[in-house]
Amino acid sequence: MTRVNQLPCDCVSTTEESLTSGTCITPTHVTSLSSPLDRSGDVDPLPVSDESGGSKADESMTDADETKKRKRILSGDCEADENNKSDGEIASLNDGVDAFTAICEDLNCSLCNQLLDRPVTILCGHNFCLKCFDKWIDQGNQICATCRSTIPDKMAANPRVNSSLVSVIRYVKVAKTAGVGTANFFPFTSNQDGPENAFRTKRAKIGEENAARIYVTVQFDHFGPIPAEHDPVRNQGVLVGESWENRVECRQWGVHLPHVSCIAGQEDYGAQSVVISGGYKDDEDHGEWFLYTGRSRGRHFANEDQEFEDLNEALRVSCEMGYPVRVVRSYKDRYSAYAPKEGVRYDGVYRIEKCWRKARFPDSFKVCRYLFVRCDNEPAPWNSDESGDRPRPLPNIPELETASDLFERKESPSWDFDEAEGRWRWMKPPPANHEQRERMKMAMTCLLLFVLIILVGSSSILYQY
Structure with missing residues (x-):
């Protein structure tokens, strides 16, 4: 059986010493380094970039991984993701895939299948409208309507609106109507590096x-x-x-x-x-x-x-x-x-x-x-x-x-x-x-003193006559 040549040069595969490139990690025979390498073959050691200049999506990420990552975005837990975008941008599931498109699939309530209103996110990552969630719990259901995972007693008794997901829903609504995301987001203000002019x-x-x-x-x-x-x-x-x-x-x-x-x-x-x-x-x-x-x-x-x-x-x-x-x-x-x-x-x-x-x-x-x-x-x-x-x-x-x-x-x-x-x-x-009230009180006091002086002076003049 003929061995397939895995080297970019035209040399026959032997036990001859080879070197590995530190840039593209490509093995090459030492004797072939004196002549230019042929790059016309099917093997391209460099990664392929898309038209926008970014690298293609990581094919090693499974559907389950993408689902977990999407749920982290929807639950507001994006800070731990090292691939998050800078402030003001929508986080992406992976390079070249906008989270805006991916998370739109999960913006509907798991019960009424309508766009979420006052969304509640449970531990499994599925989302419900607050009213739908309360009604679901009142009916004696304490499992997720989608994946059947158990809802903790504390969350069932006291659900809280996911304000991070509210920001995403606002962005989606604005993008659908205006085509440009101008929705308001809710900043967490830290005073550790507060303004110098306090x-x-x-x-x-x-x-x-x-x-x-x-x-x-x-x-x-x-x-x-x-x-x-x-x-x-x-x-x-x-x-x-x-x-x-x-x-x-x-x-x-x-x-x-x-x-x-x-x-x-x-x-x-x-x-x-x-x-x-x-x-x-x-x-x-x-x-x-x-x-x-x-x-x-x-x-x-x-x-x-x-x-x-x-x-x-x-x-x-x-x-x-x-x-x-x-x-x-x-x-x-x-x-x-x-x-x-x-x-x-x-x-x-x-x-x-x-x-x-x-x-x-x-x-x-x-x-x-x-x-x-x-x-x-x-x-x-x-x-x-x-x-x-x-x-x-x-x-x-x-x-x-x-x-x-x-x-x-x-x-x-x-x-x-x-x-x-x-x-x-x-x-x-x-x-x-x-401060305005104090100035008004002082002005009224001065006015009363002035009136009192006038009255006393008038009384003295009348007494003399």
């Missing part, structure tokens, strides 16, 4: 130098979103969906200033922001609206009735005036499907529509309750639409039937939807900040 607070405490660094120019009593003019470093403002590792870093961007308290506000002025951290089991979170419980004066809320005073009164004032309240969700909320998996996340502004008091249990002490409804121009992190909120009817709250001290706003809200402009904005002038 603004220190006047109330900075010793030992809290990091917490005292504020990267925006808003006052501590600023209401509503933080716009670009108050973000001199990035010039973009604080965007809906931005996340931080902890509340100290969230404070540095002016979203929620208190380190511990979940309510930021002043009793006679209003509340600027709240944090949802799952402190009460009967607090309901439906994304676009939620029920919130006020703060007790003592450490144990069951020791006494909550009253509309202090921070609870601040929330009631915001309800009365119709002020926008910034809302931050924390990973500590174990009962909400809309809580982030890690850190804290800014979810936009809400308006308090009603507040009341109720007994949490029969013969128990009363607590203050608040109905928050979202009213932001930016889409929520769990919403795959590119548009913000529109005015919506208030939900039905069964506990209002037994509530006491119900308060509802009677006048038009300060922050409302402008039908002509198609966006939410201040329909009334926003409240003055503390």
